Amino acid sequence: MPTNPTLNLGLIGAGRIGRVHAENIALRIPNARTLIVADVDEAAAQRCADEFRVNFAVKDYRMVLDSPAIDAVLICSATHTHAHLIQEAARAGKHIFCEKPIDHNLTVVDAALAAVDAAGVKLQIGFNRRFDANYARVRRAIAEGEIGAPQLMHIISRDPAPPPAEYIAVSGGLFLDMMIHDFDMARFLLGSEVTRVYAAAANLVDPAIGEAGDVDTALVTLTFANGALAVIDNSRRAVYGYDQRVEVLGSAGAVRTENNYPNTMLLLGPERIARDLPLHFFMERYQESYRAELQAFVDAVLNHAPVPVTGADGRAPIVLAEAAARSVREGRVVEIGE
């Protein structure tokens, strides 16, 4: 009796997000397993292997790419290594799941995507929020015509606290590091491409961020090919926690989402009616979406089906992030493709 097929994965990068994927594969994705985990910090690789039932922990990612047992790799290493690893993995004939962003530099991105095309392997980019129940439901509402033609959209995406200053310096900036998720979400929800970008941004949260040459607060207006208008609101710090909402006005209705909470309790006291804060940050808020995106990748590879988030989907938000950064730098509206 043939057993169900299982996808053999190699994990490159055993940091925070790598461990999320390793745990999901170990516990929640029945048709995949991690055979090898590689990390330049070999002890980190070993801890990850011990915890999540991975057979081998190595220092050198090439041992992953060289292994004939590996069907696909998960690239969860530092951003500046993504494009190079994509190219090598593609040449090794491995299917690829890569965390966002592919790279900060479009030329580098394009080289990586070309290598993927040349090798004929699958590449899925880690825009996990598409797999979240709220956003997926909004997408469905739009795709199935529940609100008619989209006209106006607000995406609100605020972190509970800024990352350390040293991270800011290498992050690529707010637009590439943080808003990139929202640029992807905007394209995903509206199903149309952006033609024009205007970014108003400021350093209001932490002077250290400004000193590092970055902004921490931004409103970015997008004009879409289908005529819709959208604004993305990013802040590095909302003291009440992780704020992840969207609303879309259409010609026949509108949709709105709310944050997710650890419980539904209302506490009614003599001064106010209160509830607990939303799920604190992305690890709690988007937990299920990380599982779902990886399950989708595993299924796409096993079924020879298209991946749900393509290399082109990984490239487009980088273009928008560059345009937003230029808009701030030059204090003007930027046309895509100008």
Next chain:
Amino acid sequence: MPTNPTLNLGLIGAGRIGRVHAENIALRIPNARTLIVADVDEAAAQRCADEFRVNFAVKDYRMVLDSPAIDAVLICSATHTHAHLIQEAARAGKHIFCEKPIDHNLTVVDAALAAVDAAGVKLQIGFNRRFDANYARVRRAIAEGEIGAPQLMHIISRDPAPPPAEYIAVSGGLFLDMMIHDFDMARFLLGSEVTRVYAAAANLVDPAIGEAGDVDTALVTLTFANGALAVIDNSRRAVYGYDQRVEVLGSAGAVRTENNYPNTMLLLGPERIARDLPLHFFMERYQESYRAELQAFVDAVLNHAPVPVTGADGRAPIVLAEAAARSVREGRVVEIGE
């Protein structure tokens, strides 16, 4: 025994908003009464007088201004007559409550404001939303430091349906006719002045509006002197009804408001959980604010106190509306005072 003082009002314009004020004075403002109502449509003036206990109905507004019994006038006539009437009323020594906008033309506005200054009379502009419980509560939260320094604001303001095409043609356009309330709200809530405007706008609701040279959908980004960023979202048609919300992120917290509803009932059925639509339009939604703004005007005049919405408050949103219109026309960011 001295009775409490009563303010004697003359009403100029017996259309929709004039009748709202007449009814409030008759039924809900104990220390004021309408002595005369004037309208170029004398029958309309008479109907208004009959319904709301007004002694005299006349065709010529000059009979109002000439009457020594009149302490103050309410200017509720067509927009293009506002500035002229303000000047005449000021010269007649009457205190003035005038509906928004003062005029579409800043030169005309400035002449009117100069006449008010010269006469030393009071002028209050009809930005009623400042007196709404939701917006007033948000203003209080900001003014009393409940959210720290404001950083990001969204104002959503959508009508249930567009006005007739013939009205659009004389309305002054979306920014002067509709968004002017939101420009005022932005200044009111943040307590700071706008320095830069970018308007993305489109004709998505009704082709007739585009043919009349106007837009019906807009996202306007404002940069404030205090560093805050704001976006105003306007649509001439939200099929679910009048949508009037605001949210402000501050350094120490955030505030959000919801729409107002005719009841709180949830109806839980086999397909969905539903509630009735929000209060339909401004007459229902802002009913109480119309009373409150007029009560504030009456009290300010009787108590020789400052009015809560000044001529300068009436002028500033017109500047912003002009800037937004220019931003759309020229496809660029506009600096205030450029």
Next chain:
Amino acid sequence: MPTNPTLNLGLIGAGRIGRVHAENIALRIPNARTLIVADVDEAAAQRCADEFRVNFAVKDYRMVLDSPAIDAVLICSATHTHAHLIQEAARAGKHIFCEKPIDHNLTVVDAALAAVDAAGVKLQIGFNRRFDANYARVRRAIAEGEIGAPQLMHIISRDPAPPPAEYIAVSGGLFLDMMIHDFDMARFLLGSEVTRVYAAAANLVDPAIGEAGDVDTALVTLTFANGALAVIDNSRRAVYGYDQRVEVLGSAGAVRTENNYPNTMLLLGPERIARDLPLHFFMERYQESYRAELQAFVDAVLNHAPVPVTGADGRAPIVLAEAAARSVREGRVVEIGE
């Protein structure tokens, strides 16, 4: 030219609720006016007359009943005077609006209702909550079949704080003084009569209430002739304010209402998400319903139409209050009509 008819009212009792009615008649009910106000405290009557445009203030209610100008009387005096005044007013041929309850004693109630019948005048009882937008909407949902056949109902009705101990002593007890509104609401919403009552009650809020021989906390289960079951929850003190909600499960759906709030603002802080407390007490919460019930009475009299809350509607909740009190006293289930 015939003017619209106006109902001439006499007000008996210038206390808190009498003043609510006087203000509504003066300001918000165009087709009625109060000609006389009577109160044993003549100064109170005079203050009421001064404030609310009433021509005459008198000490003796008989001056109201004797006046041929008076079409109808509003009985807003102490509860123990209601039944007697109803009888006298009926004999004087006046239509009657009487505050609840008619009396604590059913024999006395029945004598009053007999006098009304004999005189052929109209009698409306002041169950104002039927005219509240939330409850009226729930009634409509049930009456129009939006939830099918009602099966289970919860009525929650809690005061923000108990009345003074001296009031408790003469109040008739929780069931007659407070829950009587909820007994009426139960009958109104379900459109069926109660057949069985079980009351669990306790003295948990204030020992003084127990010492006065009353309870302050109760859960009363009602079985209805149509098979539905209901529970009424009363407390003399909810520290978060006036709590007035209902929910009904039906065979095809369910309805629920929420409390009403002074504003819709959410305040999101570092510890919690909060909103302001609900409208504090019945004067704020049910303000509009007081106007609506009186308008309905005025219109019913002027139009020779049935009143919406009859004498029988006033009697039935007293029967239920008696049954609930007996259930507590005897620690058993009580059949109505046993």
Next chain:
Amino acid sequence: MPTNPTLNLGLIGAGRIGRVHAENIALRIPNARTLIVADVDEAAAQRCADEFRVNFAVKDYRMVLDSPAIDAVLICSATHTHAHLIQEAARAGKHIFCEKPIDHNLTVVDAALAAVDAAGVKLQIGFNRRFDANYARVRRAIAEGEIGAPQLMHIISRDPAPPPAEYIAVSGGLFLDMMIHDFDMARFLLGSEVTRVYAAAANLVDPAIGEAGDVDTALVTLTFANGALAVIDNSRRAVYGYDQRVEVLGSAGAVRTENNYPNTMLLLGPERIARDLPLHFFMERYQESYRAELQAFVDAVLNHAPVPVTGADGRAPIVLAEAAARSVREGRVVEIGE
């Protein structure tokens, strides 16, 4: 290097709830594994073993009890077998996790609990809702004094649809089969014992349930030793789905919970504002609580710590269910221990 200890489990009963536990052990509980699964339907046992990484599938539960490798058993078989299996497992020296109810007959329950005591093994009863985030948060609010002394409680617990008629016949009736969870919840939340029960109940949902001698709709009033009053609302059918809520009024505040939903989306259309229905039934709604209760059991056994839901906790709701059934049968209030 010593590895972390792992608890070796045997599963008796591979039906719906047994499979839930098997999946949790396989995927979400790192320190336990299922070594054997037994079911009288051997094919069901085999399917369960295949899917959830269980080594052995057997027909006879005695093979589980006889295995020295087994530390603890999960009793997930039909209710009438629970007590007997508890006794046998206790004699075999196995720790026991048993689904509710222990038995329909208190004498049988007591014999089972005596066997557990005699053997000195641990017994945890499957009241999973205690581990749900909403109820756990309410318990914490009460235990930590956030609402003062509890006074009034409503527990609403309605199924989306009744079970098949053949199940009703062997279910033990609404109070033992369905409301038992709510009796446990009432004790858990208030931390006090019930002294008096009154049950109003009816057959309103499906005549077949009445023909099987059961009710499908009930309101049960509980009086607690600490003075608090509670009502439990059960219906076998809420057409809008699984309704699981609680609210508690205390002397210093109140708490309320809401249902859980698959997403937070609001859909605003021209007729209504709507959201999707709540999570459909207990498998979706309480998914996480099943994991948490089993994790708690595994940890309690491994750490030689007390279990969070004891045999006494399993017995008490059966006493209440019997009292409620008697209350309906005899149409009267029932004292616990009368």
